[in-house]
Amino acid sequence: MQDYLYDNNIDKFPVAMAYVPWQRFDKMYDDLEKAFCAGTIFPELDKPFTGRRCV
Amino acid sequence: MGNNKDQLLRDIGIVGFVLTDLSLYLDTHPFDRNAMEYFNHYNRIKHQMEKEFSMKYFPLTINMAESNKEWRWGMAPLPWEGECG
Amino acid sequence: MWNYEKRLEFPVNIKEPNAKLAQVIISQYGGPDGEMGASMRYLSQRYSMPDRNVAGLLTDIGTEELAHLEMVATIVHQLTRNLSMEEIEKSGFAPYYVDHTVGVWPQAASGFPFTAAQFQVTGDPVTDLTEDLAAEQKARTTYDNILRLIKEPDVCEPIKFLRAREIVHFQRFGEALRMTQDKLDGKNFYAFNPAFDRCKDCDDKPDCGCNN
Numbered sequence: 147m148q149d150y151l152y153d154n155n156i157d158k159f160p161v162a163m164a165y166v167p168w169q170r171f172d173k174m175y176d177d178l179e180k181a182f183c184a185g186t187i188f189p190e191l192d193k194p195f196t197g198r199r200c201v
Numbered sequence: 202m203g204n205n206k207d208q209l210l211r212d213i214g215i216v217g218f219v220l221t222d223l224s225l226y227l228d229t230h231p232f233d234r235n236a237m238e239y240f241n242h243y244n245r246i247k248h249q250m251e252k253e254f255s256m257k258y259f260p261l262t263i264n265m266a267e268s269n270k271e272w273r274w275g276m277a278p279l280p281w282e283g284e285c286g
Numbered sequence: 287m288w289n290y291e292k293r294l295e296f297p298v299n300i301k302e303p304n305a306k307l308a309q310v311i312i313s314q315y316g317g318p319d320g321e322m323g324a325s326m327r328y329l330s331q332r333y334s335m336p337d338r339n340v341a342g343l344l345t346d347i348g349t350e351e352l353a354h355l356e357m358v359a360t361i362v363h364q365l366t367r368n369l370s371m372e373e374i375e376k377s378g379f380a381p382y383y384v385d386h387t388v389g390v391w392p393q394a395a396s397g398f399p400f401t402a403a404q405f406q407v408t409g410d411p412v413t414d415l416t417e418d419l420a421a422e423q424k425a426r427t428t429y430d431n432i433l434r435l436i437k438e439p440d441v442c443e444p445i446k447f448l449r450a451r452e453i454v455h456f457q458r459f460g461e462a463l464r465m466t467q468d469k470l471d472g473k474n475f476y477a478f479n480p481a482f483d484r485c486k487d488c489d490d491k492p493d494c495g496c497n498n
Contacts, residue, residue, distance in 0.1 A: 166459075187218075228342055228458065229339065
């Protein structure tokens with residue numbers, strides 16, 4: 147395990163590389179029907195398309 | 202969970218989806234015990250529902266396709282037919 | 287090997303045929319950022335992933351993409367079945383129809399056939415995973431563009447589902463890249479290809495980082 151990869155300060159990560167933050171599993175949707183329609187059980191990954199700015 | 206065919210199939214779809222999303226999460230978080238408990242729980246439920254569905258309607262997987270009079274796997278509707286086929 | 291489940295990952299029940307929509311949506315079957323390319327990309331790249339968990343993730347996402355391929359094909363099939371000759375001519379579907387009737391053939395919306403030239407397998411884990419991140423974004427954009435073109439809820443719902451999966455896959459590929467970085471030296475991620483290069487003197491330098 148390399149420390150910088152678990153540092154909260156992304157500016158300390160080595161340059162010239164792509165990083166996606168780790169997802170930490172907290173809670174999945176209680177309503178599984180809703181999760182199914184949303185396409186994910188994870189509320190933090192539910193990012194629907196609006197097709198409009200400022201909504 | 203529902204008794205009729207469409208509702209049971211929908212419920213299998215929902216639980217199957219929960220397992221898909223959890224399994225990808227576990228692929229990158231292989232020591233997350235909380236997620237593993239959820240996975241084990243819903244995996245058992247899905248297996249039960251698939252067994253019930255296979256007994257009442259048709260087999261969804263080949264391992265539930267044991268047949269006597271007719272080849273039940275071959276007689277089963279195909280998923281792209283849809284409800285309006 | 288694989289086993290088949292006789293159900294879709296997300297239900298598709300389209301009531302009205304619509305050849306115009308089918309011609310657009312078919313791009314996610316065999317187009318440059320479609321599901322066929324996605325599944326073939328991940329299922330081909332996995333052999334050169336040194337990390338077993340990352341290779342496993344590529345297998346599982348590649349498998350899910352096959353389920354998406356089936357969903358997109360189902361949408362195209364249900365949008366084109368029971369089409370009248372009049373509708374085929376009116377909707378500009380005749381060029382497709384003359385070659386394929388209403389069969390489902392992997393092509394882009396432009397008519398360009400599916401080709402493996404639309405994706406890469408470089409055999410370098412960092413490079414391939416970075417392509418995979420971009421691939422998920424490109425597919426997401428394509429679904430955004432499709433969503434602007436459709437109002438019908440029975441077509442919208444499965445498309446919204448497929449779009450949401452691209453975002454989840456992006457997150458997982460990002461985490462897979464982190465797992466890959468974790469086994470490399472951050473001072474120079476690009477010193478060697480962990481799927482190819484070996485160390486001549488691994489015995490003398492156990493911390494050389496080549497993992498062999």
